[in-house]
Amino acid sequence: MTAGGAGGAGGAAGVAGAGAGVAGVVGGGVGGTRGMVGAVGAVGAVRHDLPEVDDFTRPYWDAAAQGRLLLRRCGDCGRAHHYPREFCPHCWAGEDRVAWEPASGLATLYTWSVIHRNDLPPFGTRVPYTAAVVDLAEGPRMMTEVVDCEAADLRIGMALTVTFREAADGVWVAGFRPGQGQSSSRTQEPPAARR
Numbered sequence: 384m385t386a387g388g389a390g391g392a393g394g395a396a397g398v399a400g401a402g403a404g405v406a407g408v409v410g411g412g413v414g415g416t417r418g419m420v421g422a423v424g425a426v427g428a429v430r431h432d433l434p435e436v437d438d439f440t441r442p443y444w445d446a447a448a449q450g451r452l453l454l455r456r457c458g459d460c461g462r463a464h465h466y467p468r469e470f471c472p473h474c475w476a477g478e479d480r481v482a483w484e485p486a487s488g489l490a491t492l493y494t495w496s497v498i499h500r501n502d503l504p505p506f507g508t509r510v511p512y513t514a515a516v517v518d519l520a521e522g523p524r525m526m527t528e529v530v531d532c533e534a535a536d537l538r539i540g541m542a543l544t545v546t547f548r549e550a551a552d553g554v555w556v557a558g559f560r561p562g563q564g565q566s567s568s569r570t571q572e573p574p575a576a577r578r
Contacts, residue, residue, distance in 0.1 A: 429504065430505055431506065432506065432556075433550060434556075439467070439469060440467060442483050443467055444555070446483075447547055447555040447556060447557060448553065448554075448555045450547055451485055451488075452485070452488050452557050453467070453484065453485060454467070454483070454484055454485075454523065455468065455471075455483060456481070456482060456484045456521075457473065457474060457476050457480060457481050458480040458481065459471065459480050462522065463484070463519075463522050465523040465524070466525075467483075469481065486520070486545075487519075489519070489544055489545075489563055490517035490525070490542075490559055491517065491518050491540050491541065492529065492538065492540060492541045492543055492559075493516045493524060494516050495514065495515040495516070495529060495534075495537055496513070496515075497511050497512070497513050497534045498511060498512050498513070499511045511534075512528060513528060513529040513532070513537065514528060515528060517543055527557060527559055528558040528559070529543065530546060530548070530558045530559070531546075532560060532561045536561070543559035543562070543563075544559065544561075544563055
């Protein structure tokens with residue numbers, strides 16, 4: 384692994400090591416324990432990059448398929464958080480006080496790690512890739528992947544904008560690319576646009 388950013392080798396490796404945690408990093412980081420824990424792909428093979436979509440996270444994944452990034456914001460303390468939880472992790476307000484809202488799609492790079500080896504399917508076919516932690520414009524930090532940027536060009540604090548890729552049929556995950564442009568550009572067209 385090549386580490387960079389504020390966390391240094393230890394901080395970045397702890398976030399983006401070659402273990403099961405990478406699935407959450409590269410898959411958009413939603414769901415905590417309900418997140419990407421080895422979902423079964425269309426051909427029946429276990430894939431460690433697919434979410435386990437449930438009733439609570441469905442709005443997030445539906446928005447991602449439309450090229451939009453969602454956050455949760457607390458109506459009591461006003462703070463946004465990511466990964467989405469049914470309660471506010473800052474003031475512990477209940478699910479009736481926390482709601483989905485669109486994010487701007489803008490972020491800055493906090494830390495990263497270039498992954499050169501990963502034995503979990505399908506990551507081995509994608510190496511090297513850049514697992515990262517970004518600071519979203521709304522405040523929360525998000526584990527993700529930086530795309531369309533050489534590792535040598537990455538810099539702490541660099542401006543990023545959200546992009547989406549189709550990880551499996553109909554499953555879109557957020558990543559980030561350099562620049563502050565359109566807040567929800569896509570690397571591919573959504574399934575409806577391809578038909």
